[in-house]
Amino acid sequence: MKKVAVIGVGCSKFGVRTDANISELGFEAVKPSLEDAGVDAEDVEFAAVGSVGSGAWYEELLPAVVVGEYCGLSGAGLVRCEAACASGSAAFFTAYSAVASGHAEIAMALGVEKMREIDSSTAMEWIGRAGYYFWEFHNFGMTFPAYYALYANAHMAKYGTTEEDMALVAVKNHKYASMNPVAHLRNKISVDDVLSSMVIASPLKLYDCSPITDGAASVIVASEEKVKELKVDTPVWIAGIGYSSGTANLSKRKDFVSLDASVLASQRAYRAAGISPNQLDFAEVHDCFTIAEIMAYEDLGFCGRGEGVKLLRDGQTEIGGKIPVNMDGGLKAKGHPIGATGCAMIYELTHQLRQDAVEKSRQIPMKNYVGLAHNVGGTGHYCYVTILRR
Amino acid sequence: MKKVAVIGVGCSKFGVRTDANISELGFEAVKPSLEDAGVDAEDVEFAAVGSVGSGAWYEELLPAVVVGEYCGLSGAGLVRCEAACASGSAAFFTAYSAVASGHAEIAMALGVEKMREIDSSTAMEWIGRAGYYFWEFHNFGMTFPAYYALYANAHMAKYGTTEEDMALVAVKNHKYASMNPVAHLRNKISVDDVLSSMVIASPLKLYDCSPITDGAASVIVASEEKVKELKVDTPVWIAGIGYSSGTANLSKRKDFVSLDASVLASQRAYRAAGISPNQLDFAEVHDCFTIAEIMAYEDLGFCGRGEGVKLLRDGQTEIGGKIPVNMDGGLKAKGHPIGATGCAMIYELTHQLRQDAVEKSRQIPMKNYVGLAHNVGGTGHYCYVTILRR
Numbered sequence: 001m002k003k004v005a006v007i008g009v010g011c012s013k014f015g016v017r018t019d020a021n022i023s024e025l026g027f028e029a030v031k032p033s034l035e036d037a038g039v040d041a042e043d044v045e046f047a048a049v050g051s052v053g054s055g056a057w058y059e060e061l062l063p064a065v066v067v068g069e070y071c072g073l074s075g076a077g078l079v080r081c082e083a084a085c086a087s088g089s090a091a092f093f094t095a096y097s098a099v100a101s102g103h104a105e106i107a108m109a110l111g112v113e114k115m116r117e118i119d120s121s122t123a124m125e126w127i128g129r130a131g132y133y134f135w136e137f138h139n140f141g142m143t144f145p146a147y148y149a150l151y152a153n154a155h156m157a158k159y160g161t162t163e164e165d166m167a168l169v170a171v172k173n174h175k176y177a178s179m180n181p182v183a184h185l186r187n188k189i190s191v192d193d194v195l196s197s198m199v200i201a202s203p204l205k206l207y208d209c210s211p212i213t214d215g216a217a218s219v220i221v222a223s224e225e226k227v228k229e230l231k232v233d234t235p236v237w238i239a240g241i242g243y244s245s246g247t248a249n250l251s252k253r254k255d256f257v258s259l260d261a262s263v264l265a266s267q268r269a270y271r272a273a274g275i276s277p278n279q280l281d282f283a284e285v286h287d288c289f290t291i292a293e294i295m296a297y298e299d300l301g302f303c304g305r306g307e308g309v310k311l312l313r314d315g316q317t318e319i320g321g322k323i324p325v326n327m328d329g330g331l332k333a334k335g336h337p338i339g340a341t342g343c344a345m346i347y348e349l350t351h352q353l354r355q356d357a358v359e360k361s362r363q364i365p366m367k368n369y370v371g372l373a374h375n376v377g378g379t380g381h382y383c384y385v386t387i388l389r390r
Numbered sequence: 391m392k393k394v395a396v397i398g399v400g401c402s403k404f405g406v407r408t409d410a411n412i413s414e415l416g417f418e419a420v421k422p423s424l425e426d427a428g429v430d431a432e433d434v435e436f437a438a439v440g441s442v443g444s445g446a447w448y449e450e451l452l453p454a455v456v457v458g459e460y461c462g463l464s465g466a467g468l469v470r471c472e473a474a475c476a477s478g479s480a481a482f483f484t485a486y487s488a489v490a491s492g493h494a495e496i497a498m499a500l501g502v503e504k505m506r507e508i509d510s511s512t513a514m515e516w517i518g519r520a521g522y523y524f525w526e527f528h529n530f531g532m533t534f535p536a537y538y539a540l541y542a543n544a545h546m547a548k549y550g551t552t553e554e555d556m557a558l559v560a561v562k563n564h565k566y567a568s569m570n571p572v573a574h575l576r577n578k579i580s581v582d583d584v585l586s587s588m589v590i591a592s593p594l595k596l597y598d599c600s601p602i603t604d605g606a607a608s609v610i611v612a613s614e615e616k617v618k619e620l621k622v623d624t625p626v627w628i629a630g631i632g633y634s635s636g637t638a639n640l641s642k643r644k645d646f647v648s649l650d651a652s653v654l655a656s657q658r659a660y661r662a663a664g665i666s667p668n669q670l671d672f673a674e675v676h677d678c679f680t681i682a683e684i685m686a687y688e689d690l691g692f693c694g695r696g697e698g699v700k701l702l703r704d705g706q707t708e709i710g711g712k713i714p715v716n717m718d719g720g721l722k723a724k725g726h727p728i729g730a731t732g733c734a735m736i737y738e739l740t741h742q743l744r745q746d747a748v749e750k751s752r753q754i755p756m757k758n759y760v761g762l763a764h765n766v767g768g769t770g771h772y773c774y775v776t777i778l779r780r
Binding site: 081 | 391392411436442444445446449450451452455456458459464465466467468469470471472473474480483484486487488490491492493516519520521522523524528631633634635636637638639642650651654655662767768771772774
């Protein structure tokens with residue numbers, strides 16, 4: 001398998017970005033990523049764009065082309081990748097594959113999403129469709145928080161997980177987002193703040209949910225030959241990628257305490273990278289809701305089944321712990337611009353592994369220089385797990 | 391570069407398919423493709439789904455997941471690829487890359503689109519967005535036929551192409567569609583029929599336009615090792631793929647007689663395959679409008695600039711001619727279910743190269759056993775060119 005490295009990353013400010021259109025938002029990520037890589041837009045032979053809301057949250061139906069032109073990418077091979085909330089990681093895999101297959105020497109994965117220009121009921125409908133529209137949204141009125149509430153209730157019933165435990169995830173992720181200048185929600189919060197916030201879908205409350213965010217992140221990947229030619233200082237290598245998917249119909253799943261797609265995708269990624277979970281220095285996991293982060297600890301093998309809350313209560317997923325998780329604030333507080341999230345995870349992994357451009361207070365100590373990104377689409381409808389190694 | 395082959399193809403009946411939902415339509419293509427390849431759904435490690443209209447022409451927002459579950463693909467890596475009308479080819483490149491990168495041994499590209507359940511004005515709006523929505527559709531009211539009418543007028547002015555010439559494309563493609571049982575429009579037509587049909591966007595008339603079609607096509611690709619292991623009778627190898635893109639904004643293009651993206655993508659594909667255009671036995675080109683087929687002859691190097699109509703008038707793009715084009719009826723008459731078209735081209739290429747399952751009357755004589763598929767998204771916003779060799 002050909003070696004491929006991340007050689008440049010960029011990230012826009014996440015938040016309510018009605019000040020920028022889709023092209024301008026993309027540019028905010030693309031420009032620094034090209035500068036970081038030391039290449040020009042014309043050097044990018046293939047670009048995969050992760051974006052879900054074209055024609056829904058924003059008007060442009062061909063964002064890859066429109067943003068591509070604005071960023072000087074016209075002429076490159078282009079594709080838009082959709083894997084719901086894992087679209088950014090799907091774009092990353094696609095850009096990686098274009099290089100790993102020998103088709104391109106330099107490729108880009110750009111995640112970009114504008115979600116804040118439509119009213120919230122329309123936003124709720126679109127996000128609610130990220131499952132099986134016909135059976136679940138249309139017939140039973142499932143919303144997206146309701147999907148994860150179902151998992152939260154099952155996890156509480158089976159393992160004794162409490163609402164306070166879930167609140168701890170929010171508290172941790174807001175704490176680290178407060179140190180991250182690009183994060184959407186930078187306010188520190190307490191367990192009480194979470195517990196007293198408005199119920200969205202019981203037991204999930206407002207602060208258990210990730211915000212609706214605008215944002216973009218860009219990643220440049222290159223072949224080993226190109227890394228040498230460009231004399232890249234600190235290439236960050238793609239050690240392994242795993243992918244999987246789950247049933248569209250939730251009634252076809254065996255239980256609601258774990259996402260099969262996360263388990264399978266991570267096992268495949270560990271096998272590809274030739275490592276076990278305890279060799280990871282840190283991880284970015286898909287905490288679209290607080291319960292999702294706890295399930296991820298278990299699904300990704302950071303601990304045994306039902307032991308996620310122990311890891312959390314003991315502070316093992318904070319800096320200084322066994323495996324720091326979401327030290328950029330996660331989806332929960334950095335924000336979750338659906339198509340951008342996967343690329344934003346790679347952005348964070350890359351800076352942490354290079355130990356540059358990360359605020360000192362949230363810099364993770366490294367032993368093996370290996371980090372993992374876990375990106376879920378829908379309720380485990382899609383999953384991509386990416387392992388990077390310096 | 392790892393060798394990758396097409397080992398199985400399937401295609402649904404194209405047409406007005408309100409009898410089938412998106413999953414059933416996908417299944418009509420997936421099932422025969424698996425049978426053709428001699429593999430099971432569980433053997434597919436990665437599937438790329440080309441589809442544009444999710445949430446627009448049809449309701450499901452995650453067609454890859456919903457169709458995937460129905461077809462038994464849950465557990466495979468999944469992504470939906472959008473490259474406007476070239477989405478099927480983008481999915482094919484993605485599935486190919488997953489294998490060529492060494493990540494999967496067997497992958498699937500499935501193109502599936504349902505466009506006939508919404509009213510025609512909504513369809514017109516969505517298709518009109520396949521450019522630069524904000525400037526061209528929203529501000530100037532450009533529709534998709536208007537885009538190609540602009541090219542037709544420029545081509546007529548520069549090269550003396552006539553309305554009768556364009557009509558010849560429609561006549562040829564309807565003739566061959568009449569021999570193709572899966573085609574949407576199977577009526578033979580005359581030049582007079584075309585010329586007397588309703589004007590859509592002058593000089594393009596109804597019969598110059600491809601129909602709005604429902605349909606699906608599926609392609610299974612495999613690594614060289616897997617081809618040997620499965621003892622595939624007649625693998626059809628991917629000899630080369632080229633991609634490119636054009637500006638979103640048409641005002642930034644240098645002329646309107648050619649699509650730069652087609653020129654660039656085809657040059658890259660020829661280089662990758664190590665062939666020149668005159669070694670091709672046949673081609674499938676993107677005839678969304680009749681003028682597009684004439685431009686394609688020139689852009690792909692089948693003839694010189696302005697010589698496309700001569701090729702056509704001399705019958706050189708029919709069976710027995712220098713390079714038969716669109717012997718399945720093309721987008722013009724087989725139909726153009728946007729996300730499926732690219733995969734349907736590979737379906738046709740594969741059967742022609744294997745010389746099986748193609749009606750005798752439209753079977754192309756082979757010398758080099760090499761064919762090309764040319765798939766354009768928007769008005770040259772995206773382009774993918776794929777060369778297959780038996």
